[in-house]
Amino acid sequence: MALHSPLLKAPVTTADRVLQEIQHAIVEGDIPAGSKMSEPELAKRFQVSRAPLREALARLERCHLVERLPNVGARVVRLSVESLRALYELREELEGLACRLAAEKMPESEVQSLKALLDKHLATQRVSEGESYYQEEGDLDFHYRVILGSDNSYLINILCDELYYLARMYRVQLGMNGPRVSRAFDEHRAILQAIANRDGELADLLMRRHIRASRDNIEIQLREIEEQT
Amino acid sequence: MALHSPLLKAPVTTADRVLQEIQHAIVEGDIPAGSKMSEPELAKRFQVSRAPLREALARLERCHLVERLPNVGARVVRLSVESLRALYELREELEGLACRLAAEKMPESEVQSLKALLDKHLATQRVSEGESYYQEEGDLDFHYRVILGSDNSYLINILCDELYYLARMYRVQLGMNGPRVSRAFDEHRAILQAIANRDGELADLLMRRHIRASRDNIEIQLREIEEQT
DNA sequence: AAAGCCATAATTGTCGACAAGTTTGAAACG
């Protein structure tokens, strides 16, 4: 599933493989938020020794999916309004910057290619309206490619490796509901148009709004759940 | 040396200790930029087994001081104009954001405490003019505390853990020369004043300029060296 | 009965050895 995604590099080492498996399990909620991650237990579950497992845990900490304490161990992070705020506050700023840079640097051919991608999304959306999976992948592809257009390796690393999976965890577990889905498409179009016009300032502004809207959507769901407890 | 720095957490595990030692060695240039890092060699040099050493290498990769390839190994990064541009482009944006947030959220007591810190720096500078060590530590302390004032854990993590040491490596190896040193003090004062006035927009702008100036300074040194080759 | 303490069990951190992969360099070939 989703093996075509540009974000999934082919695993070369055992640690790579188990990282991807655990990452997926956490994002999807198969390993529940807040739970303790026992090294012996996970090693048995994924049929590996503790060495590559610990390597995987270290990388999971790097992308903020687990928290580790020396001599104590690792826990899956808990989703919270406070963490969501901090995460999206940062994404707003960084993806806004990515847009500004992409407007300056993205080659014309890539802009055209992105336009074609959005047209494909639109067609796909018509076929399966409300189908969140395609939408989500499409949304991610769009963001992903804009970020790559920034041509800043540190920015790309932060957004695509370190913040990506946590943001995805919020979206997968708290979902994106009805009307928001189709609106996101229009916002993508507007952002890309600004980039095509080489209007970095506008692309920045539109992307910030786009991310803010996405955050508001998730925060509503999250508050409902937090109040239940 | 520099054990009082707020950035240096007390090492609890062997991996922590060797990480700090290697980190220091790379930043200071004792392990030269671009050189291969042999695991057996480093293990012998620091008197540890390869397990904690590999843990340290993983964290060095995280803060962009080394690059690793599967089944090949780790190399110390090379300093380049292109990498400097990307790094400072990002720092400008992120520390600008930190200033804006700090202007909103930093408690009054912390603002006062920072004022006292700058006064102390000024006194210290008079005592040892041109002494780059104190200046540098002081500069870092200032930036560090403004970042903490942002109250955004992901932002703090990126700036203080992941980008900090590479930025420091550029500064240590390419230096901060004469007139820039004293100017930095004045810029700090202006930034802090804006934060004290709760003028986030201005603090953002001033911090961006401050970082841009610092970058220009380093880039000049770097270009000279690159042309020599 | 609640709080503190100690021994025990379980977990994490580290080690040395083996397996799998890559680099090196010399011999064979064009």
Added chain:
DNA sequence: CGTTTCAAACTTGTCGACAATTATGGCTTT
């Protein structure tokens, strides 16, 4: 003489076992 091939040497990745630290649970004490 330059290029290719291949094997030996070395490096990285993985494993199982041991050491050090933390969590558990029953016992004592007040």
